[in-house]
Amino acid sequence: MSDKKAQRPVPRPSFYTKPFWDGARERKLMLQYDPDAQAFQFWPRPISVKTGKANLEWREASGKGVLYSYTVCHVPGAGFEERVPYVVGCIELAEGVRMVANLVGVEPQDATIGMPMRVTWEPVGDTNYYAFEPDR
Amino acid sequence: MKDNFLKDKDVAIVAYAETRLERRSGKSAFDFACAVASELFDKTALAPKDIDGLALIGPLSEAGNPFWSNFATDYFGITPRWLQTTDIGGCSATGNVARAAAAIQAGMCEMVMMVGADAPSTINRAHYGGYRGEFWEPTGLPGPPGMFGLLMNRYMAQYDLKFEALGKLAATQRAGAVLNPNAYDKNRVPITVDDYLRSRQVASPLRLLDSVMYCDGGNGLLITTTERAKTMGVNRPVHPIAYSEITNFNGRDMTPDITETGFSMVGPEALAKAGMTAADIRMFHPYDDFLIAELLQLEQIGFCGRGEGSQFLLDTDVSFKGRLPINTGGGQISAGQPGLAGGGLNLTEAVRQLMGEAGERQVADAGNAMVTGIGVIPYARNWGSSSVLILEA
Numbered sequence: 001m002s003d004k005k006a007q008r009p010v011p012r013p014s015f016y017t018k019p020f021w022d023g024a025r026e027r028k029l030m031l032q033y034d035p036d037a038q039a040f041q042f043w044p045r046p047i048s049v050k051t052g053k054a055n056l057e058w059r060e061a062s063g064k065g066v067l068y069s070y071t072v073c074h075v076p077g078a079g080f081e082e083r084v085p086y087v088v089g090c091i092e093l094a095e096g097v098r099m100v101a102n103l104v105g106v107e108p109q110d111a112t113i114g115m116p117m118r119v120t121w122e123p124v125g126d127t128n129y130y131a132f133e134p135d136r
Numbered sequence: 137m138k139d140n141f142l143k144d145k146d147v148a149i150v151a152y153a154e155t156r157l158e159r160r161s162g163k164s165a166f167d168f169a170c171a172v173a174s175e176l177f178d179k180t181a182l183a184p185k186d187i188d189g190l191a192l193i194g195p196l197s198e199a200g201n202p203f204w205s206n207f208a209t210d211y212f213g214i215t216p217r218w219l220q221t222t223d224i225g226g227c228s229a230t231g232n233v234a235r236a237a238a239a240i241q242a243g244m245c246e247m248v249m250m251v252g253a254d255a256p257s258t259i260n261r262a263h264y265g266g267y268r269g270e271f272w273e274p275t276g277l278p279g280p281p282g283m284f285g286l287l288m289n290r291y292m293a294q295y296d297l298k299f300e301a302l303g304k305l306a307a308t309q310r311a312g313a314v315l316n317p318n319a320y321d322k323n324r325v326p327i328t329v330d331d332y333l334r335s336r337q338v339a340s341p342l343r344l345l346d347s348v349m350y351c352d353g354g355n356g357l358l359i360t361t362t363e364r365a366k367t368m369g370v371n372r373p374v375h376p377i378a379y380s381e382i383t384n385f386n387g388r389d390m391t392p393d394i395t396e397t398g399f400s401m402v403g404p405e406a407l408a409k410a411g412m413t414a415a416d417i418r419m420f421h422p423y424d425d426f427l428i429a430e431l432l433q434l435e436q437i438g439f440c441g442r443g444e445g446s447q448f449l450l451d452t453d454v455s456f457k458g459r460l461p462i463n464t465g466g467g468q469i470s471a472g473q474p475g476l477a478g479g480g481l482n483l484t485e486a487v488r489q490l491m492g493e494a495g496e497r498q499v500a501d502a503g504n505a506m507v508t509g510i511g512v513i514p515y516a517r518n519w520g521s522s523s524v525l526i527l528e529a
Binding site: 008009010011012013014017021039040041042043044045049050068069070071072073074075076077078079080083085086088090092096097098099100101102108113124129 | 267269270271272273274275276277278279281282285286287288289290293336337338339340341342387388390391394515516
C-alpha cells in the first residue's frame with residue numbers, strides 16, 4: 001500500500017457477478033441475457049428486471065456501441081488523481097444496455113455524443129476493468 | 137389515478153421547526169433532532185407524552201445504526217404507537233407527510249412528530265454496497281456530480297440549455313439565503329450570474345455553483361387531525377392536499393431517455409388530484425441538489441414545456457416578490473444541505489411561508505405551495521425517487 005494516496009477501488013465479485021469478472025480477466029465483456037424477455041441487462045443482478053426470474057444466461061457482448069453522454073471530471077474519483085481532467089462516458093452498447101466507464105484515448109475536447117466506441121481493458125487488482133475507446 | 141386520500145383536508149400541519157445550518161459542527165444527528173423536537177414542544181406547549189406518532193429520515197451520520205428510530209424515541213422521551221423511518225433520500229420529508237397523514241386517518245396515531253436531522257459534514261457513515269463497489273466506484277465517475285454531469289450533457293444534446301438561466305436561479309436563491317438566518321453563514325453573501333458562470337468546473341458541464349454542499353442541521357413538523365388543530369387554537373394550519381410519489385422510474389428499461397424523470401408522471405398526477413394546473417401554484421419549493429434538477433422539474437411538472445425551462449427561468453421572476461417564487465429561503469443549494477434531512481429544508485420553508493412567518497422574504501398571498509423531493513442517484517439514469525406534495529394554508 002502506498003500509504004495516503006487513494007487507490008482505484010478494486011471490484012470484489014459477488015456470487016452472481018463472478019462470470020462477469022471471469023470474463024474480464026480474459027478481456028471478454030460478458031452480459032446477462034434473459035431468454036424469456038429476449039433482452040440483455042446491465043449491471044448484473046441475481047434475477048431479470050423484466051421477468052423477475054433467475055432464468056439468465058451469460059453471453060459475450062460485441063463491446064461496440066455509441067457514446068450516449070459524457071462528463072469531463074475535474075474533481076477525481078479515488079485513484080484517478082493523475083488523469084485529471086479525464087472523460088467518463090455513458091456508452092449505449094449494440095446489445096441495448098448502457099455502461100458508465102472511463103474513456104481512454106479521448107481528449108475532453110474530442111468527446112462527441114453519438115461517436116462510435118469499443119471496449120478496452122485496464123488492469124485493476126487481479127482482473128481487468130472495462131473502459132471504452134473510439135472505434136475508428 | 138389513485139384516489140386522493142388528502143382531498144378532505146382532514147389532516148393539518150400545526151407547527152414547524154428548523155435549526156441553523158452549520159459546517160463541521162462536531163454535533164450528531166441526535167443533537168439536531170433533539171433541538172428540533174424541543175422547538176416543536178415550545179411552539180405548541182405540547183410535551184413528549186402528547187406525541188403518539190414519530191416519523192424520521194435515516195441520517196447519513198447514523199447510517200451504521202440499525203436502531204436509529206428506536207434510539208430517537210428514547211432521546212425524545214416519546215412513546216409512539218406508530219413509528220417510521222423513511223429512506224427514500226430527499227423524498228423522505230414529503231413522503232413522511234403523506235405517510236403520517238395516512239397513519240392518522242387509519243387511526244394508528246393522532247399527533248405525529250416528523251423529524252429530519254443529519255450531520256454528514258461532521259461524520260458520514262454511509263456505505264452503499266450493492267452494485268456500486270463493482271460497477272460505479274472503479275469507473276472514476278465522482279459520485280452524484282458525475283452522474284449529474286452525464287445528465288446535464290445529455291439534456292444539452294436534446295434541448296437548449298442556457299447557463300444564464302441556471303445562473304439567474306443560483307443568484308436568486310442566494311438572495312433568499314441572505315435573508316434566511318438559518319442558512320449556512322458563509323453562504324449568506326450575494327452572488328451574481330457571472331459568479332455562477334465563472335465558478336469552477338466539477339464534472340463538466342456541471343459547475344461548483346450548480347451543486348449543494350453538505351451541512352449539519354435539522355428540521356421538523358407536527359402533524360395532526362384538522363379537528364385537533366382547531367382545539368389547539370392553531371392560527372394558520374397548513375393542509376397537505378395532494379401527494380404523488382414514484383421510485384425506480386423507468387427501472388426496467390435499460391436504455392431510457394435519461395432526461396425523462398419520475399416528475400413527468402407524479403407532477404401532473406399530483407396537480408390533477410388537487411384539481412389544479414401548474415399556473416395555480418403560488419410558490420414552488422423544489423428539491424435542489426443540482427440546479428438542472430429544478431429546471432427538469434419545471435418542465436416535467438408542467439410549469440413550461442419540454443426544453444423550455446431555460447427560457448421560462450429567464451422570463452419569470454422567481455424571487456419571493458415574483459410570479460413564481462422558487463426556494464425562497466435559498467433552498468439547499470444556497471442555505472446548505474443537511475444530509476438526508478435535506479428534503480425537509482424545502483418543506484419547512486414552504487410551511488413557514490404558508491404560516492406567514494417568513495419575515496423579510498415573506499411571499500404575499502402565500503395560499504398554496506408545491507414541495508418536491510428527489511431521492512437517490514441510480515446507475516446511468518437521473519434519480520431514484522420523485523415526489524410532489526401540494527400544501528394549502
